[in-house]
Amino acid sequence: MTSTPASSATGAPVLQIQGLAVRLTDASGGDPSGGDPSGGAPRHVVQDISFDIHAGETLCVVGESGSGKSVTSFAVMGLLAPDALRPCAGRILLDGEDILACSPERLRELRATRMSMVFQEPMTALNPVRTVGWQIDEVLRAHSKLNTAARKKKILDMLQAVRLPDIERIYASYPHQLSGGQRQRIVICMALILNPRLLIADEPTTALDVTTQKQILTLIRELQQTHDTAVLFITHDFGVVADIADRIAVMNRGHIVEVGTREQILTQPREAYTRMLVSSVPSLAPAARGAPDGTPLLTVRGLHKTYTERGLFKPRRTVNAVNDVSFMLRRKEILGIVGESGSGKSTVARCIARLIDPSAGSVRIDQQEIATASRRTFRPLRQRIQVVFQDPYRSLNARMRVGESIIEGLRNFGTGRHEARRRAMELLEVVGLSADAMERYPHQFSGGQRQRICIARALALSPDILIADEAVSALDVSVQAQVLDLIEAIRERTGTAVLFITHDLRVAAQICNTIVVMKSGRIVEAASAHEVLSQPRDAYTRQLIDAAPGRHWDFQHFRPAA
Structure with missing residues (x-):
């Protein structure tokens, strides 16, 4: 899908943001005047934000987590929590009416009728x-x-x-x-x-597979063209940006770095920060990576998982979530499983980790059967398979210090407390965090840092197999690149095999030796990453590749030479 410049861009803007600043309130740790408790400068979350959007135009706002993208959009909607954040300067004009001067009653009237999110x-x-x-x-x-x-x-x-x-x-x-x-x-x-005259879309496609994402983006564009709606689209996915943006605003640490047309920002960015973001986007062209030789570490044969849905007034319905799945994973190999939502990717991973029990089939680590092993028999083997889930915040106990979360598994398998703490501090260094992180809580870290903590916790038991289930899908492109480099370094350093579940074909192209494509619970294609992505045999695989956002753009112009 391609984006065409807004035909109405010559008229008055639907949305104008002029010099917007938002600061922490005194309830958030600052004083009422906006200064810090020691009398320093006001602690602004965003400062001097200015841009406009015309009818029929899509402005994409990009930047890393914490750059102020969502705070800006919440300020436009009047949804900032008054006990935490407060606009302290500037104007937000919706068809000439200042949102910041509106009463709560007027804001409720404007939402849905003139602007929506x-x-x-x-x-x-x-x-x-x-x-x-x-x-x-x-x-x-x-x-x-x-x-x-x-x-x-x-x-x-x-x-x-x-x-x-x-x-x-x-x-x-x-x-x-x-x-x-x-x-x-x-x-x-x-x-x-x-x-509404203005639609704000805050990461609306981040967790969706590529085909559903393409449908949603096409839908927004069609509805926009029908009603001449102005769209403020917040995302970290540059593939999406390349497909839908008329103009792009880049934010960093609460400031606008640069604003320009899609072609200007993606092909001739002025600022080093923008070049860093663009160059961090993984290429859809697969790297030349062969599968490691050697005896398979994990062998899956004829795996099935069937659910039976029961209802009070409805007949029982059988759902085959996984149907006759077979593959092998060798030591030091990264095997990617890709497919749409509901294809059975995560169900396969959960069966292998025995978070759910398979209905039939064989799962062997080395030559030891685990699919039919009792819970007591499988418990000693659990340390050989560890999982990193998509949402690190939900994976960590919010009331437990990070150090305790990492050593918990070690303690459960008999490691002494002193040795477990030493091991935890070593792992934090491996994932790029300092030892003082041990005493902090999950909410005190960014999303990328929390995912690093989850990786450290998964590595604590020195697993043979690491399952990463959509582990980078919600991360910024720059943080995503760091986590992918980390997984690659860990694989090379420890020999751990990685089962990588993802809907992002760009990520799979860069990190996987082998790719397995699943549809409706079955494997439709399995081969090297280069073969699957460059010469797909199955029509469904070609459909996934065709749906990948920004697949015709090369984001590697600004990547430094190795």
Whole structure:
């Protein structure tokens, strides 16, 4: 999908941000005047932010975590927590009206009618105990005078517009009954049901597979063109930026680094920070990496996992989540499993780690069968397989110091406390953190640092197999590059084999020796990464590659020579 310059860009901007500054409030540790407790300068989260967006235009805001992207968007929507953050300078003009001067009542009126927002995680944006039809209808009840029949017709028309199947069933469904892509379409329905002038999309496709992501991006673009909506799109995915942006604003540490057209920023960036971000994007061209020789460390044969769904008034339904999956993983090999959501990737990983029990098949480490082993028999083997999950914050105990989280596994397997602490400090250095991190809590670290801590915890037991389940999908491109380099270094240094689950083909291209492609619980293709991505044999694999965002762009112009 390509982006065309906004035809309405010559008119008055829909959104103008002029010199915006947001500071921490006294409840967050600063004083009421914006200074720190010692009388220093005000602690600003964002400062001197200025840009505008015209009707029909898409402005992508990019930058690392903590750069102020989301704070800026929340300030526009009037959603900053008043006990934590407060705008202290500048103006935010929506069709000439200053958002910062609006009363709470006026802000509620503007939301949904003139501006709306699509959040990253639809499950947190939707009420789990209400049907999605009821939730979309709530917007119309609050902001329109339509009767019940007219409201339902408008909702069904919008569900049809976002290309949802069986719209009457979807209307009556609860969020948990829909897929991730369907839930995101519901959130888009809620945001666009009243044809707002401004749509803010905050990482709306980060957790989606490439085909669903392409559908959502196409949908936003089509709806934008139909209603001439101005779009503020926040993302760290430069592939998405390359596909949809008219202009790009780059943020770093609360400041605008540079603003320009898509071509200017991606091909001729002025600032070193922008060049660093662009060059950190993995290439879709696979590196030449052969599979290591030697005896397989992990052998999976005929793996099946079947779920049976039961309902009070419905017949039992059998779902084959994994169906006859077989592959081998050698020591020091990184094997990637790719596919859409629901393809069975994570189910395979959980069966191997025995977080769930396989329904049938064989899983062997060396020559030891673990698929049918009892829990007692498998417990000593658990230290040989460790998992790094997608969300490091949910993986770590928020009330436990980082050091205790890392040594917990060692202590459970009989290591003395003194030795366990020494090992934990060594591992923190291996993953690029200092030993003083031992005494801090997870919330005191960035997302990339928390993922490094999870990797350190997984390595504490010196596993033979490390399973990384979407371990870098939510990270900035620069942090992602660091974590991928870390995994590669650990593989080379320790000989650990890595099972790498991902929906990002760029990441798979750069780190994997072998790629297994899954669809509907089955393997459709398995070969070297170079063969799968350069000469795919299966139509489904070609479909995944074609859906990869920004696949026609080369982001490696500014990468320093090795």
